[in-house]
Structures are given as C-alpha cells and as structure tokens.
Amino acid sequence: MYKYGYLFDFTKRVFMKMGCSDHDSAIIAEVFLAAELRDHASHGMIRLKDYYELWKAKRINTGAHVTIVHESPSTAVVDGDNAVGMIAARTSMGIAIEKAKKAGTGWVATRNSNHFGIAGYYAMMALEFDMIGICLTNANPLVAPTFSISRMMGTNPIAVAIPAMNQPPFVADFATTPIARGKLAVAEKKGEKVPFGFVQDKDGLPSDDPTILKRGGSMLTLGGDRLHGSHKGYCLSSIVDIFSAVFSGANFGPFVPPSVAYLPVLEKKVGAGTGHFFGAMRIDAFQPAEEFKLKMDEWIKTFRSATPVKGQEKVLIPGDPEREAEIRNMSDGIKIVPAIKDDLVSIAIQLGIDFE
C-alpha cells in the first residue's frame, strides 16, 4: 500500500522531469491520484507509462500554452496546444466557471488536447462555486454503432456534478458503454470470460472473449443490442463526440488519436488532437443557491430511501461509491499491483528519480 502523498510527489516529479512546470505537474498528479482515490484505477497510475511513452515519442507537449481562440459571453473554444490532457482540461473548465460567473452559464469546447484522466474531476471543480459542472470527452475508437462492425467511437464518458447542502454532492461519471475499457483488460489478465453484451466479434456476433478487440472485435454501446436500446447508447456517444470535437475543431469519431504510444499516429486527420467539452451552470442563475441545495438534499434523501431489492443493502446516489472509496483509500493507502510497480520503477530509473 502506498500513501497518497508518496504517489502524488512521485507523479509530480515525473512530469517535472518531462518538462512540465511545477504548477502543471501538481495539477496532473492531483488528477492521477483522484482516479486512484475514487477507485477508478484504470485512469490512475497504470496510465503513467502511456503518458511517459507519448512524451518520449514527442507526441505530447509538456511546455504547452493553452489559449482561447474564440468566445462569446457564455462560450469559448480553447486550443490545448497538444498539452497533457489534464492541463488543457483544467484550464478549460476554469474558463467555463469564469464565463458562468458573468453569463449564468459557461460552455467550453477544447481541441488539440490529449487523454485527461477522469472526467469527474473537472465536473467537480464547479461544486465549490455553487455551480453544476459538466464534462464530456471523446476518446480513441473502440466502439461500434448499432448495426455496425466498425470501430467508430470511444467509450466517450459523461460527468455531471451537482451540489447539495448537507448531503454530499451528486456526482455521475460514466462511459457511454456498458463497461469501461479497463474492465476488459482486468478480465484478460485473470483469464476470465466477460458476460455477453459488452463486446462483439469482427462479424458483429455476440462474444464473451475479453481479448476480441485484438482480432477485429469491438465494444458495444450502452444498451448492448438494438432490442435493449443500444441505439440510445450510440446517440449518447455521438452527442459526446460532436460536442467535444465538432464544436472545438478536434478529431471526431474514428479519427481520434490513440492515447498510447504503441499505436501509430493516424494518417488521416479531420481536426486537432482529442476534443473535450465543459459546462458550468451557476445554480443561482435558476434558483437561490440555498433553496436549490436544500431541494437537492431532499432529492438525495428521497432516492436514498427507495426500497432496495431483497439482498441489496441500499439504493445508491451517484457518487456514493467513489466518495466512500476516497475516504478508505486516503486512510488505508493505495494498492499498486506488481506489474504497475515495475513500470513505475522503470520510469523512475530512466528519469533518475526514486520509486520503491
């Protein structure tokens, strides 16, 4: 088990060695560790190697200047200058929050960015300002639209954070697929099958093989099949892609660049880098903040008191599991499995810093 502070300092040092400023490196480390604390380990330390390899391959800009290229009272388009995704994203969400202070809401589309960790981190930035936060991003294509065998979309997540008064905030953060990509990797490492409804083979036939993506297979959208509403998952994933990429001028759909260095740069570009979309909505642009937050308390208590199915302890509010994990992982420490530790040690040696 590793302490939060140890992994934070190590991650920060890695990015400083890669040329990021002290300030930027601290932000990046915070987002990496937020994923670990919230039990989204698929977006945590396991990804550090990908970022390091992209930097070694000169495919990511650690000295980027993130700039606004277009704006209106409630909107902006941001160019990430090929920054580490966390830097482009945090700056963009900050702009959305500033816009919202004046116009009631702020909406920022960001192009020329990269993988940014967990979407929930940026949505939650709005909470301390008594705002609702929204964050969307597209991602490299692994997912087939309904009726198709072509990988056209990423797992394109949606995050929405809504403040309450005495209750903890409502925080939804989910891929628009039945499962996140990382769960396939976990099943593969364990040598297990996955349930039907997650992936299909190269011909579009149902599959329970977590390694099927390596042989022309693809992930399915939320809903699984047409009968159970996969076209609705396809709609959601498309909306995330269009908001993130067409609003911003980033690459869309099958042209989103890979977030790992072992996959080649795509030949065809239809925009700049990966795209994100951020929203901040001042709650007092709709209702007095105190009234809204008390009403959210009532909403949360109402849903928490729904009758559970027999055998289930309770009905959860979005954000409950992650908040419980945060408390536990901050106190008990963060588990790093041996294979990932080996990666971190290897990065440390190459950069001349310590990790043990």
Next chain:
Amino acid sequence: MYKYGYLFDFTKRVFMKMGCSDHDSAIIAEVFLAAELRDHASHGMIRLKDYYELWKAKRINTGAHVTIVHESPSTAVVDGDNAVGMIAARTSMGIAIEKAKKAGTGWVATRNSNHFGIAGYYAMMALEFDMIGICLTNANPLVAPTFSISRMMGTNPIAVAIPAMNQPPFVADFATTPIARGKLAVAEKKGEKVPFGFVQDKDGLPSDDPTILKRGGSMLTLGGDRLHGSHKGYCLSSIVDIFSAVFSGANFGPFVPPSVAYLPVLEKKVGAGTGHFFGAMRIDAFQPAEEFKLKMDEWIKTFRSATPVKGQEKVLIPGDPEREAEIRNMSDGIKIVPAIKDDLVSIAIQLGIDFE
C-alpha cells in the same frame, strides 16, 4: 388512413373548444401531428383523450399565461401556469433561443407544466437558427433506480438536434429506459410477452410480462441490470429529473404528477407541476456556422459509411428513421387504429364537432 391536414384541423378544433386560443391550439396540434408523422404514435392522437379528460377534471389550464420568473444573460426559469405542456414548452424553447442569440447559449428550466408530447419537436426548433437544440423532461414515475423496487423516475427523455449543411440534421430523441412506456401497452394489446430487461416484478425479479406495472412491477433503466450498466441509465434519468425539476422548482422523481386523469392527484407536492429543461447553443458561438455544418456533413457521412453487420442494410444516423417516416406518413396518410378512432369520435361528439 387520415390526411395530416384533417387530423391537424380536428386536433386544433378540440383544443379551441377546450378554451385554448387559435394560436395555442395550432401549436398543440402541430406537436401532436409531429409525433404521428415521426412514427412516435405513442405521443400522438392516442394521447388526445388524456388531455381532454385532464381538462374535464379541471387539472389543466387552457387559458394559461406562461411567464419568466427569474433570469440571467444565458438562463431563465419559466412558470407554465399549469398550461398544456406544448404551450409552456414552446414558449420556453423560444426564450432559450432568444437568450442564445445574445449570450451564445440559452438555458431554460420550466415548472408548473404538463405532458408536452415529443421532446424532439422542441430541440428541432433550434435548427433553423443555426443552433443546437436540447430538450429534457421528467415524467410520472414508473422506473426503478438500480438495486431498487420503488418507482422513482419517469422514462425521462433526452432530445438533441444538431444542424448540418447538405446532410439532414442529427436528431436524437430517446427515453432513458430500454423502451418507451407505449411499447408495453402495444405488447399487452397483442397478448405478447416482452423480452427480459425491460421490466421487473414487485420484488425486483426479472419479468417478461408487459402488464407487470399493474401489479407492483417497474420499468428498468437503460442498461437493464447492474452488470450491463443500469446504473448509467439511472444516472441519466436522474440528471434529466434534476435539471427539469430542481432547477425549475417543479415536482421531482416520485412526486411528478400523473399525465392521465384516471390516476389521482398526488397528495405530496415538492414543487409545481411537471418540469422541463431546454437548451439552445448558437453554433457560431463556437465555430463559424458554415464550417461547423460542413464538418457535421463529414461526421454524418463518416458514420453512414461504417460497415454494417451482415444482414443489416446500413448504419443509421440518429433522426434517419423519423425523417423517412415523416415523408412516408405525409404522403400515404396517418393510420388511426379503431380503438383510438372511437376515442376521437367520442371527444368530437362531446364537444359538438365532426370526426369521421
């Protein structure tokens, strides 16, 4: 088969007889017929009786004055004065569009409204202004959150309309459940079972019985079960509910009033009427409109050219089936099944107008 114009005129006359102005009655008729044209018959003429019975029971206000009760440069809260939902909704979306003209985006939360027909109608209002349109609404509770047997949410739909240049617009309009409520009624009338994954019984056990809602059952969220992502459908449905009701001051979750007169008014209120949420985003607040729309053409052509699964003709773009239906139904006419025709004749007789 009925001609569009005949059903439009009849519907308009019905609402005029109920006290709506000429102008309002035409809007309501247009939304009813939009549902029929787009093959969403579950929101079309079949519903006229519900509106009529609510009016007879004095539970809906046909002389309503819809007003803005709070606003910021990019937001407004609208009180629907218990209007027919179409009137509150069309006025609200119009306000969102006006806000967007000045602030780049416009966001309106509406309370004290009623059932408003198809959400896609209002989202599509934005298209002619080169804006993206968004429409959400909550609805009377039939759906259980993940791990629960309590009916806490409606089928809470999401509609998003995005303009293109030479391609038709992208129009997504879908319930956050695997199927719409109306599909259960259709299966019931045919005496058929439904696939597992749509509903559960009163104990939360899987069910294929379309009549199970009458015996304590509930609908499931998009995803179906926890393993296949029902918690994501629960998140979506919750977000729609909170945006529609907590932002506006309407009733949320289990307190949303029924949209039919044969169900009693609920004893507990936590706000006013049903709630909706509308968004309009000027595309040139992000990108020059022409560039954006040409890029959307490219997005649409890219997805349309995805390889279909063997046995499928093509990959669809959201909005394709409804647009094809519109053309077909406008030319061939609209089918009204005998049971619904009987309802319409009965309403006509009671109001002293013709229907045959």
